[in-house]
Amino acid sequence: MSEALQIEVVTLERAVYSGAAAEIVFTADRGELDILPGHLALMTRVHPGELRIRRDGSTESFAVGGGFAEVLDNRVTLLVTAAEGVADIDVERARRALADSEKRLDQRPGVDDAEMREQAERRARAVARLRVAERATGSAD
């Protein structure tokens, strides 16, 4: 029962992850959501952030974009705009994207339109990338 979850992570471009796992953590509407085997049927929004998949004691991390998740009978499906593993993350680019999106958000505080939402999503994704990359280098030390 240690790897009772069937996980599938699919982005607009490809299927990123498909396999068994013991636990999956991602960001949903009310903060981080931790799914363990036996979870109730659930459909939720996924926010840009960190995705962690634990299997056999090792954990794989991804920086994901926004999307949707479904939990049905121990099958977890994540549909997100993008998902990058540690190896795919360009730390320099993420830093630049973070600085740029923050600058844009600061220029028009309080405005909530399509462009501002896009920038907020960009910032969240940059933060997620940096966190995933940091965790990877931290564990390597």
Place this chain on the structure above:
Amino acid sequence: MPSLKEIRNRIRSVQNTQKITRAMKLVAAAKLRRAQDNVVAARPYALKLRQMMATLAQVVDPEQEPLFEAREMPSKCLLIPITSDRGLCGGFNSTILRQLTRFVRENRDAWEGIGVAPVGRKGREGVRRLDMDTWLDMQEVLPDRTAPSVRHAVGVLCDLFVAGEVDRVYLVYNEFQSALTQVVRTEQFLPLSADAFSDVELPEVNVADMIFEPAREELLAEMIPRYLESQLYRALLESEASEMGARMTAMDNATKNAGDLIDRLTLQMNRARQAAITTELMEITSGAESLKG
């Protein structure tokens, strides 16, 4: 029997045609590779999202979500055939048009009216020939096949449906299987009622007490447009890859046929030349004979 010169000219003309078909085949092959990559990449997301929507369609109350409402007395049915702008691609467009004709023949009695909104120049010309009613100018609604256009088109179609202008919408497109085969699909686009997902395998779990976060309405408001966009976009990609495959195959056949024709004409030319030489020799020998006499 055509003269030697006529046959030579004919061979040269067929050779020129063959050069063109061969070039078109190569171009189609290059485009096919890209189109195929695109559609293969887009499939998992579109199919998974379709599965999620199928699950949702079981629990959503159509009274509250207008796009899920299967209207009891279906009266107006809109078909969206997806065709190409250019020809020379074998049966690619004609199979779509044939499917339209068949659909009308089989469903004429079930609907008050059946209209079309053709995508692609060949489709526009085709429905005019078939004398079908065009209800929506897709050149305006979907000017190109990019993501923003798709988003716009989905918005227009949803508005039409909610306003009651149309009661059901189908996509008719070629699904890409391989460079040699395309399969015509007729897929229900709207409404998102449970019967639209008859082809989807549903999980054997009770979904009635599913938790929604955020609340169902809010989640649906975000998910429905994404879903419809991904379905329409995927249909366009499938169609594009199919078109390139069909054109490549058609042009490959044309090149082969031109080769056969050249072989046959060459044989004919050689015979004609041989006949001319023989006649000449006979004339010379008979001339020499008569001199001897």
